[in-house]
Amino acid sequence: MKTPLYIFDGTRTPFSRAGSTLSDLTAVDLGRAAATSLLVRCGIDPGLIDETIFGCVAQPPDAANITRVIALRSGVPKGKPAMTVNRNCASGLQAVATAQEKLEAGGGKLFLVGGAESMSQMPLLFRHEAAIKFALLNRAKTVGNRMKALAAFRPQDFMPLLALKLGLTDPVAALNMGETAEVLAREFRIPREAQDAFAVRSHMNATAAQAYLAAEISPIYAGSSKVKAVMEDNGIRADSSLEKLAKLQPVFDPLMGSVTAGNSSQITDGAVALLVGDESMLGKFRKAPLGRVVSMAFTGCDPSRMGLGPVKAMEQALRTADWTLDDVDIIEINEAFAAQTLAVLKCLRDKDAAHRAGLSEPLGEVDNAKLNPQGGAIALGHPVGASGARLVLTALKQLERRHLKRAVVSLCVGGGQGAAMCLERS
Numbered sequence: 001m002k003t004p005l006y007i008f009d010g011t012r013t014p015f016s017r018a019g020s021t022l023s024d025l026t027a028v029d030l031g032r033a034a035a036t037s038l039l040v041r042c043g044i045d046p047g048l049i050d051e052t053i054f055g056c057v058a059q060p061p062d063a064a065n066i067t068r069v070i071a072l073r074s075g076v077p078k079g080k081p082a083m084t085v086n087r088n089c090a091s092g093l094q095a096v097a098t099a100q101e102k103l104e105a106g107g108g109k110l111f112l113v114g115g116a117e118s119m120s121q122m123p124l125l126f127r128h129e130a131a132i133k134f135a136l137l138n139r140a141k142t143v144g145n146r147m148k149a150l151a152a153f154r155p156q157d158f159m160p161l162l163a164l165k166l167g168l169t170d171p172v173a174a175l176n177m178g179e180t181a182e183v184l185a186r187e188f189r190i191p192r193e194a195q196d197a198f199a200v201r202s203h204m205n206a207t208a209a210q211a212y213l214a215a216e217i218s219p220i221y222a223g224s225s226k227v228k229a230v231m232e233d234n235g236i237r238a239d240s241s242l243e244k245l246a247k248l249q250p251v252f253d254p255l256m257g258s259v260t261a262g263n264s265s266q267i268t269d270g271a272v273a274l275l276v277g278d279e280s281m282l283g284k285f286r287k288a289p290l291g292r293v294v295s296m297a298f299t300g301c302d303p304s305r306m307g308l309g310p311v312k313a314m315e316q317a318l319r320t321a322d323w324t325l326d327d328v329d330i331i332e333i334n335e336a337f338a339a340q341t342l343a344v345l346k347c348l349r350d351k352d353a354a355h356r357a358g359l360s361e362p363l364g365e366v367d368n369a370k371l372n373p374q375g376g377a378i379a380l381g382h383p384v385g386a387s388g389a390r391l392v393l394t395a396l397k398q399l400e401r402r403h404l405k406r407a408v409v410s411l412c413v414g415g416g417q418g419a420a421m422c423l424e425r426s
Contacts, residue, residue, distance in 0.1 A: 003278055005100040006289040007423070010114075010274035010393040011038045011218045015233045015381040022269040023120035024224045027056055027385070028063050030271035031070035031116030037218035038112075038273040039074060042285060046075040049275075050108025052082040053098050055091025055115035056385040058122045058167060059084060066116065076112065086385075087298070089334065090411045090419035091115055092272060093388025097296050097421070099276050109278050115386030116271035122167065124160035133157060164267070170415055173304040177414055178252035181259045181337035184307050188343045188353060192258035195338035196245040199263040199378045202335055203240035206375025210236065212401060213374060216393055235266045235381045263338040268381025272389035290396035291407075291425040295320035299418045301358070307340030309418025310410035311347045311357040317408065317420040318363065325364040328422075329404035332391045334411040335376035344412075345371075373398065387411065388419065399425040 013034050016022040022030065031054055039046055052071035063069045068082040076082070087094040092115030099111040126134070130153070137149040169176040175183070184190070206213065210232070219231045240262075250257030251264070275285075282289065297316035301309050310333055318324065325331075325348070335341050345366055347357035354362040374394060377387060388411055395407035410420040 001100065001104070001293060001295070003104050005096070005103050005276050005293040006279065006282065007291055007293070007392065007396055008275045008277065008281065008285045008289045009038065009042050010272065010290065011041065012216050012272040012386070012390060012393060013220045013270050014217050014230050015235065015268050015270040015383060016230065017235050017381065018120040018267040018269055020234055021230045022118070022220070022222050025118065025222050025269070026121055027060055027066055027116045027118040027271070028069050028073065030118060030220070030269060031066065031114070031273070032073045033220045034114060034116070034218065034271040034273035035070055035074040035112060038275060041218070042275060044275065044284060047077050048110050048284065049076050049080055049112045050110055051080060051102065052076055052112040053085060053095045054113065055085050055087070055095045055388065056117060057086055057088060057091055058117065058119070058163060060121070061123070070116065071112065087417065087419065088414040089336065089382070089384050090298070090388045090413045090417065091385045092390065093392065093409070093411060093419050093421060095389060096274065096276060096293065096392055100293055100296065103278055110281050111276050112273065113276055113389065114271065114273040115389045117383035117385035118269045119164060119267045119383060120269050122164040125163055126160060127157065130157035168414070170303045170306070172415070175304055176252065177306070177336065178259050178264060180304055180306050181264070181339045182253050182257050183304055184343040185258050185339040188346050190339050190342045194342060195258060195263040196242050198338040198342055199245060200240050200242060202372065202375045202378040203237045205373060206236045206379035207238040209374035212397070216397055233380055235268065236375065236379045259337055259339055263378065265336050265377035265382035268383040270381065270383040270386050272386045272393055274389055274393065290400055291423045294422040294424045296421040297419070301416045301418060303416035306414055306416045307336060307343060307412045308347060308357045309412035309416065310344045310420060311359060311418065313418030313420035314348070314408060314410050315359055315363055317422050321422040323406065323422060325366060328406050328408050329370065330373065330395050330398050330407035331366055331370045332372055332395045332407065332409040333376070334382065334387055334391060335372065335378045336382065336412050338378060340412055392421065392423065395423055396425065
């Protein structure tokens with residue numbers, strides 16, 4: 001990068017399964033909690049922030065530019081702009097990338113970035129046909145016209161559509177995200193047993209690393225009838241086992257499938273906040289930065305095989321950084337599905353698989369000890385707008401704690417894209 005973007009510090013809320021401990025909080029609430037916790041901890045004057053940039057996929061209808069609301073409620077002055085970015089699953093990473101681009105263009109020196117998502121509060125929607133009937137009813141002025149408008153309704157008009165389900169379905173491939181994972185499981189011959197074993201690994205790694213994960217988290221208060229502090233992720237299953245996962249039925253292809261709720265990422269609520277900026281801001285912080293961005297890449301792929309997105313993105317980011325896989329100490333690949341992540345790993349190491357993913361040559365074998373050492377989205381969850389920022393925070397915190405130097409983070413992206421970023425700690 002011409003002008004290095006430093007990640008000075010970061011924090012996140014706990015990640016909680018949708019419908020559980022954080023379900024009463026909006027995405028604005030979650031984003032504000034992460035942002036204010038970070039600003040207080042760093043002791044930074046919010047007036048120094050040039051712009052706030054957050055990722056969010058399902059932007060709330062009452063906060064169309066959710067980042068602006070988060071910024072103002074976190075004490076960022078009204079005169080400082082804010083923007084929301086959406087690159088589906090990589091939205092949180094896009095927020096960091098956009099800050100890098102603005103920095104290089106002279107658009108600021110300090111940015112508050114991250115991502116927020118309340119998957120619990122994704123709305124129920126009326127069908128378009130029903131909305132038209134409601135509009136006609138609203139315009140009806142006489143009793144006769146109202147009765148006529150009411151008579152036009154049918155039972156299906158009152159059956160809502162799930163915004164969450166719609167959002168997880170690709171309109172081009174006509175497949176939901178789980179079905180794209182089934183495509184990869186069949187194409188790359190990834191058996192159910194391997195997927196379940198990978199899922200157990202995620203839970204066991206996260207269980208062993210809970211003390212380290214706690215260092216990423218700022219507590220948040222939640223609850224409608226009884227408010228209490230939520231202090232830890234609640235999707236980690238310390239008792240996960242192959243025997244338990246084997247009992248789960250395939251979700252997306254009940255007859256021939258292998259992708260289950262147990263070997264897929266969890267639907268989750270959560271938010272992440274990072275303070276990033278240029279070298280001139282180093283003296284404003286009490287401690288050394290977590291690291292800096294070395295390179296980044298966003299690439300496209302077949303929407304029906306969207307899970308392969310990290311393959312080309314990692315190749316491009318590593319090439320720009322002039323690194324190889326062996327140069328990297330920590331590799332964080334978002335675990336959208338076990339089948340998807342295992343397919344990516346196969347494409348990185350196997351020549352035939354690499355060619356099918358668009359590589360001229362494999363990048364190499366990923367050292368198992370370097371891959372998602374503290375668990376991934378199967379155990380921690382995947383609040384889609386925030387996950388990319390979470391990967392950056394998790395990777396850099398590991399480099400700091402273990403006195404390591406280099407990390408690469410990557411995600412597949414619904415719609416057929418890949419995202420990757422190379423990070424370095426001096």
